[in-house]
Amino acid sequence: MRFQTPLVPATLIRRYKRFLADLRLENGAEVTAHCANPGAMTGMAEPGMRVWVEPNDDPRRKLNYSWKLVELPGDHLAGIDTGAANALVAEALAEGRILPLASYPVIRREVPYGDRSRVDFLLEGPTTPPAYVEVKTVTLKRRGDLAEFPDCVTKRGTRHLTELAEMVRAGNRAVLLYVVHRTDCSRVGVAGDIDPDYLRAMVAARAAGVEVLAYGTEISTREVRIAAPLPVFDQDNS
Numbered sequence: 001m002r003f004q005t006p007l008v009p010a011t012l013i014r015r016y017k018r019f020l021a022d023l024r025l026e027n028g029a030e031v032t033a034h035c036a037n038p039g040a041m042t043g044m045a046e047p048g049m050r051v052w053v054e055p056n057d058d059p060r061r062k063l064n065y066s067w068k069l070v071e072l073p074g075d076h077l078a079g080i081d082t083g084a085a086n087a088l089v090a091e092a093l094a095e096g097r098i099l100p101l102a103s104y105p106v107i108r109r110e111v112p113y114g115d116r117s118r119v120d121f122l123l124e125g126p127t128t129p130p131a132y133v134e135v136k137t138v139t140l141k142r143r144g145d146l147a148e149f150p151d152c153v154t155k156r157g158t159r160h161l162t163e164l165a166e167m168v169r170a171g172n173r174a175v176l177l178y179v180v181h182r183t184d185c186s187r188v189g190v191a192g193d194i195d196p197d198y199l200r201a202m203v204a205a206r207a208a209g210v211e212v213l214a215y216g217t218e219i220s221t222r223e224v225r226i227a228a229p230l231p232v233f234d235q236d237n238s
Contacts, residue, residue, distance in 0.1 A: 003223065033053050034067065035067045036081040039139070044080060044139060049070055076182065092215075093121065108121065115159070134176050138179065141182065146187055150195050160176075162204075162205070169208065174210045174211065178212070178213070181219075183218070187233065206234065213229065214230040214232045216228055
């Protein structure tokens with residue numbers, strides 16, 4: 001997935017009201033950018049961090065910049081746009097690069113299911129049960145190479161796990177797919193200390209037959225792509 005316009009570097013001044021960030025461009029100008037991330041963004045929104053923003057001249061938008069990437073230690077990058085994960089997965093599914101889900105010729109998005117929910121992807125084929133796929137963006141990293149989800153309490157995420165389990169009981173296939181939107185992690189765990197209800201729902205969903213997949217990402221200032229699969233743990237005990 002290529003960025004629509006070339007990204008430009010900036011320095012983060014502050015992030016506030018969840019969806020706004022004040023930045024200083026390299027020419028010294030201070031601008032406000034849209035921050036498409038409602039989460040805690042732990043370790044990714046510290047004043048002084050170098051970030052990359054996408055400029056636009058769309059008169060329909062209130063802001064002329066969208067915050068896309070943040071630079072991390074060790075020449076790593078992280079994406080901060082939580083809406084990008086679905087686009088990345090859609091691209092990878094169309095190209096057959098998510099092998100456990102590569103056998104479905106029909107890919108539908110935002111299909112109603114469960115209790116007033118919409119599944120991110122419904123995959124269908126002539127000889128296999130439909131696959132209900134929920135996508136979650138993972139950006140929290142607190143130790144080592146472990147990425148964790150969630151970074152704050154997520155009742156919506158807990159509900160999705162319960163609904164996926166119900167899809168399995170109804171004879172369908174159900175998949176939770178984590179997209180690790182940073183390049184410095186090689187495994188994924190559940191942050192049960194942040195949201196114990198989500199951890200319990202995860203354990204129950206896996207016991208019911210919900211499949212859990214995780215994929216890393218390749219990130220540059222030009223594009224982001226789904227990368228290699230990563231191992232997933234209900235809870236990390238290391």
